[in-house]
Amino acid sequence: MESVYNVIQENPDYFAWVFGVVNVLWGLFVYFNKQSHDKALENLKHGLSLEAERRKKVFELKATQYEAYVSNLDAFGKKYQVDLPAKMQPIIDQYFNDYLAAAQVGDKEKEREVVCWFGSKISEVMRDGMEDLMKLQAESNKLKLTATDQMIETFARLEALTKASFDKSNEFMNKFLEIVLSQYNELSAKFQSELAALGVETQATAKELMELMRQELQII
Structure with missing residues (x-):
């Protein structure tokens, strides 16, 4: 653990950049995951709406x-x-x-x-x-x-x-x-x-x- 801490101290800019990239990637993951979830939810709602309409007509x-x-x-x-x-x-x-x-x-x-x-x-x-x-x-x-x-x-x-x-x-x-x-x-x-x-x-x-x-x- 101490060796990791020493490495970070020796290369603070590098690790700051790495952490920034990781945060960006995580943010993108969360965003696209939400987008996928919202789309799936919307598709589900649409499907249920169509099914309800079909059942009503039947x-x-x-x-x-x-x-x-x-x-x-x-x-x-x-x-x-x-x-x-x-x-x-x-x-x-x-x-x-x-x-x-x-x-x-x-x-x-x-x-x-x-x-x-x-x-x-x-x-x-x-x-x-x-x-x-x-x-x-x-x-x-x-x-x-x-x-x-x-x-x-x-x-x-x-x-x-x-x-x-x-x-x-x-x-x-x-x-x-x-x-x-x-x-x-x-x-x-x-x-x-x-x-x-x-x-x-x-x-x-x-x-x-x-x-x-x-x-x-x-x-x-």
């Missing part, structure tokens, strides 16, 4: 898509639980009025005409229903592209139940005249019971799907 997009699908699903259910019976009632009333009027005067041609008219109206109603069903399925197919496996499985069950309900309604309407004319009340009750059971299962599955949607939105 959330808003999915929330909008889910809301639209659920609204359309509710509208589809309402149409066939409320709107369809209301739409069918005047058709049924007109059928009975025209058919009875033709039957009272023995006009067989008019009777056949009325039956054909009723069949065409039933086909028209069910054709509109099929279009609604296809639109709903097309919308669910879009959602499946980014859905979880569990959601896809629930979508599939919901689609199957919705299609089964539609097919059962179609079958019921096609047999409606037969049921009425033959007063086959047991068959009518059977259709209504099956449709009610499908409705309950469909609603439960729809609630399950909405819960999965909420869970996904919470983790985005």
